[in-house]
Amino acid sequence: MIRINENYLKLKASYLFSDIAKRVSAYQEANPEKPIIRLGIGDVTEPLPQACQKAFHAAIDDQGTREAFHGYGPEQGYAFLRDAIAKNDFKDRGADIDASEIFVSDGAKCDSGNIQEIFGDDIRIAVPDPVYPVYVDTNVMAGRTGNNVEGRYEGFVYLDSTPENGYVPEIPSEKVDLVYLCFPNNPTGATATKEQLKAWVDYAKDCGAIILYDAAYVAFIRDASLPQSIYEIEGARDVAIEFRSFSKNAGFTGTRCAYTVVPKSLKAQDASGKEHCVHALWNRRHCTKFNGVSYPVQKAAEAVYSEEGAAEVKALTDFYLENAKIVKAAMQDLGFDCIGGEDSPYIWINAKRPSWDFFDLLLNEAGVVCTPGAGFGTCGEGHIRISAFNSRSKVVEAMERIKAALA
Ligand code: MLT
Numbered sequence: 466m467i468r469i470n471e472n473y474l475k476l477k478a479s480y481l482f483s484d485i486a487k488r489v490s491a492y493q494e495a496n497p498e499k500p501i502i503r504l505g506i507g508d509v510t511e512p513l514p515q516a517c518q519k520a521f522h523a524a525i526d527d528q529g530t531r532e533a534f535h536g537y538g539p540e541q542g543y544a545f546l547r548d549a550i551a552k553n554d555f556k557d558r559g560a561d562i563d564a565s566e567i568f569v570s571d572g573a574k575c576d577s578g579n580i581q582e583i584f585g586d587d588i589r590i591a592v593p594d595p596v597y598p599v600y601v602d603t604n605v606m607a608g609r610t611g612n613n614v615e616g617r618y619e620g621f622v623y624l625d626s627t628p629e630n631g632y633v634p635e636i637p638s639e640k641v642d643l644v645y646l647c648f649p650n651n652p653t654g655a656t657a658t659k660e661q662l663k664a665w666v667d668y669a670k671d672c673g674a675i676i677l678y679d680a681a682y683v684a685f686i687r688d689a690s691l692p693q694s695i696y697e698i699e700g701a702r703d704v705a706i707e708f709r710s711f712s713k714n715a716g717f718t719g720t721r722c723a724y725t726v727v728p729k730s731l732k733a734q735d736a737s738g739k740e741h742c743v744h745a746l747w748n749r750r751h752c753t754k755f756n757g758v759s760y761p762v763q764k765a766a767e768a769v770y771s772e773e774g775a776a777e778v779k780a781l782t783d784f785y786l787e788n789a790k791i792v793k794a795a796m797q798d799l800g801f802d803c804i805g806g807e808d809s810p811y812i813w814i815n816a817k818r819p820s821w822d823f824f825d826l827l828l829n830e831a832g833v834v835c836t837p838g839a840g841f842g843t844c845g846e847g848h849i850r851i852s853a854f855n856s857r858s859k860v861v862e863a864m865e866r867i868k869a870a871l872a
Contacts, residue, residue: 481840514777520768524761535760542569560696588642595841647679654805669704684714789853795864830870
């Protein structure tokens with residue numbers, strides 16, 4: 466009989482958010498009369514901006530005519546979108562990124578999971594703890610780790626994010642080849658300053674490492690002193706890949722559009738020490754395994770950069786940030802230490818008990834779904850994450866229910 470990839474056997478039985486979904490379904494079956502409020506997975510609830518809707522509709526109309534019809538598009542994305550991204554997200558902020566270095570895709574989850582394919586099997590990898598599970602699981606699947614021993618896979622260098630370091634991991638004392646960083650952070654909501662990112666860029670330069678920088682939540686940054694892209698840091702072009710998404714800023718979780726920046730100056734070597742252009746490798750992989758995001762979706766994404774679209778995105782993210790403020794204030798009133806929620810849609814809460822216990826308590830007593838911190842790594846134990854993605858009335862009601870449940 467055909468054999469399986471046994472690395473999959475090292476993984477936990479199911480992905481964190483599938484685990485949570487199963488517990489929630491079981492609760493709903495047992496308590497059909499009790500409506501639940503979801504503040505778990507970071508899935509948006511508010512409709513697409515009007516500007517995106519209009520562009521989407523117009524592009525569908527294009528597809529209905531012989532003259533304006535689009536078949537396969539460029540795998541890397543249409544020039545209209547890549548140009549808008551390069552200008553608005555990078556050049557206007559002083560970051561030297563060219564449109565040709567942008568790869569449009571259907572999600573930052575897919576890209577941050579797939580990117581490891583272009584690197585060697587025996588590279589040394591540093592991952593934060595707590596961490597978005599995709600970075601870890603995709604490397605486990607690829608066979609770059611040993612077994613999971615007490616919540617940590619053998620072979621990874623874990624970068625603890627704790628109250629002591631303000632949830633921004635310190636530079637490791639050892640040399641690694643690949644580092645995953647995410648700011649504003651999922652799950653803690655922490656942000657990194659320019660000085661902190663500069664230290665990471667310098668470290669990567671020193672040890673010939675590449676930083677995989679996940680900036681999916683950048684639209685929530687309000688503190689003007691914080692960097693929005695790692696490419697705002699001098700030298701980052703030579704050491705970093707950045708992932709961005711239209712999911713959380715413009716509500717594209719169900720529409721699907723994201724992009725990855727792979728600068729042409731980024732190099733990695735083969736076993737003989739010969740240098741190769743990482744952009745060319747990712748381009749090869751992307752063109753082989755991906756056929757581009759649909760034309761209407763890219764037109765909708767382009768509208769994010771119009772005057773109307775930008776104003777709507779600002780209003781949408783302001784709305785979720787106000788939710789975050791309500792959640793944080795309520796949890797602090799209840800005596801919990803919290804971080805995040807200011808330049809981020811996530812609030813990270815010290816639950817003062819095992820995280821799954823608090824998850825169960827909030828689900829069973831308040832009908833509120835959160836995300837247990839332990840699902841993000843051993844440093845997440847004792848914490849929960851509450852997401853600000855829901856309607857105002859549901860967020861307010863969720864906090865009232867939690868207050869009543871804990872009274
Ligand atoms: C999360 O809740 O951590 C995110 O929604 C996951 C994702 O964006 O894939």
